[in-house]
Amino acid sequence: MSLTILLILSLFITFGNALDLECEYVNSNWYIVGTVKNCYARNVTIQSPDQLVDSVNGDNKMTLEDVIGFWVENEICHYIPQKIVAFMPNLKAFGLSNAGLRTISKFDIAPFPDLVRLALYGNKLEYIDGDLFSLNTKIQSLNLEDNNLLVINGPILKPLKFLNQIIFVLPCLNIKCEYSGCVPEVNKEFSEKCEFDSIYPGFTKYFKSLKKVTENCNRL
Template sequence: MFEMLPPWRRGDSTLRILWRPSATITSVTGVHQNGKTNDDVIGFDSHYEILNYFPQGLDKFFGNLKSIVIYYGRIKEIHQSDLKPFPNLVNLYLENNEIEYLEPGLFEFNPHLQGVSFLDNKVTKIDPTVFDSLPQLQNIWLNQNPCINLESTGSLEGAQTVIAEAKKLCSGQKDMEDSEKCSNDWRVTCEEQKALENLKCQLNFDYKIESLANRLVEKMEKICELENNLNITSPDSAAITSVTGKHNDERTNDDVVGFDSRHKCMNHFPQGLDKYFKMLLSIVIYYGGIKEIHQSDLKPFPYLVNLYLENNEIEYLEAGLFDFNPHLQGVSFLDNKITNMDGSVFDNLYTLKNIWLDNNMCINLNSTGTLEEAKKVIDQAKTLCSGIPMLGVDVISDEEDLIDSNEE
């Protein structure tokens, strides 16, 4: 946890906000002027503060926000769940960040939005329905993005023109280079294999799911065979929407204990995996382009023993990441982009023997085989990857100041 210093001032509020590096707001202290309270705060403004994520917990302190402005925050994703707590939102300006995709239903709970800006992000795909729930949208900035460079201000008609162009230009068709790098379908096979081994030696460029005849970790028995494939289809959000196919030997999805993905561009940790495979002991994702990993991603897998997310783009390991995975014995974030990890992230993994943190920005270490050696790597990670930036925000509780802020 670290403190924003010094607090910015505007209008009649001067507050200090405590953050965790995951951009989770943990407390707000300070004194409002003129008898105001947090309920009077209608504007949140952050400039040049490295967040990486949309601030979590903001609504617990400021539930009546009408304007959220985050410039140069390196935010990589924005989701409906981030915006749902703010039904009164009128303006959302997330400029000069690293957002690549606008998902369907993003603004479903923000029907009063009149101004939206994703200027100077990395947007390559926009769901064609994303703006359909915004009947009052008059100001829209989508310029300086890879798939679009347009804006319109002051009219519903002009905004609709930009939206229509976005539907044409940002449909998200992969270019030839991406098609060559990533497998075009998601499929799984089952073969005689030790599901709990480190699977680095297998050059498999698709999904593979393995089932053990006996789920006991110590007992490696013959694994079931699948007839042909199981097919997994997924949209760009990496949400698994269906699994089809047939198990042999009277196996079912409940027998599946290993999930393996190689060179499949997902960008996100697969959502919905637990709906089909509840008993996973091993999850392996190499070269998936995954940018974030959260406790909510791993919570559905309480029996997990091995988690290998190698050659991805993960930058931060958040507090409590493994709170619901106490049986983990092997964890690998080899060759990611980690610059920061919470000091307590590995504290509840009492059986962790194998850990790979090499080829990252803040650390280049690994250890295999013993609890003691793994702990040495973890201790080094606490020293090397504590990176605590200084954060500052501006909160506004005056309508006039809010208008001035949006005009700046």
């Protein structure tokens, strides 16, 4: 295949995955950050992990420094749209709800180190890495309700020292903590029951028991 054809295919793929993000701007009051300007994404369809935000409302030079919240609700968004930071560099609130989100990693939200609110409820998440929030330690409000979470591979809550609201449902723990006073108990229960639980409640206890039996057998 010639170099020219390869370049054409590359350009086709790049522009084929480009996304013009349609924003509806709404001002709202939120108790953590006060009055904010939000972008509510409309007519979104993201079914590939490499779809890049190339423009916002048709303008690929726009910078929306005053937009603090980004929300996708009841749209098709299987993956976090990439390169939003080029247009909205100062996001403090980020939400994808009822959008079919299938996966998320720390690199998806790393461009927004000042996030204080993250809402990912009503999606299809099954697995979360334990370091998901290691680069977003300012998060105060976290909602992972109504997903299909089976595996939390590590202490995801440990970096979040400012949490005052936690809502999620796991086989090992069903939590709705809406004030800072209940956070220490949530952290304790999560650490004891869920940090490395997999598939069903008690996996960690079972694994430790199995490991102990194996160690005893090896001594014989």
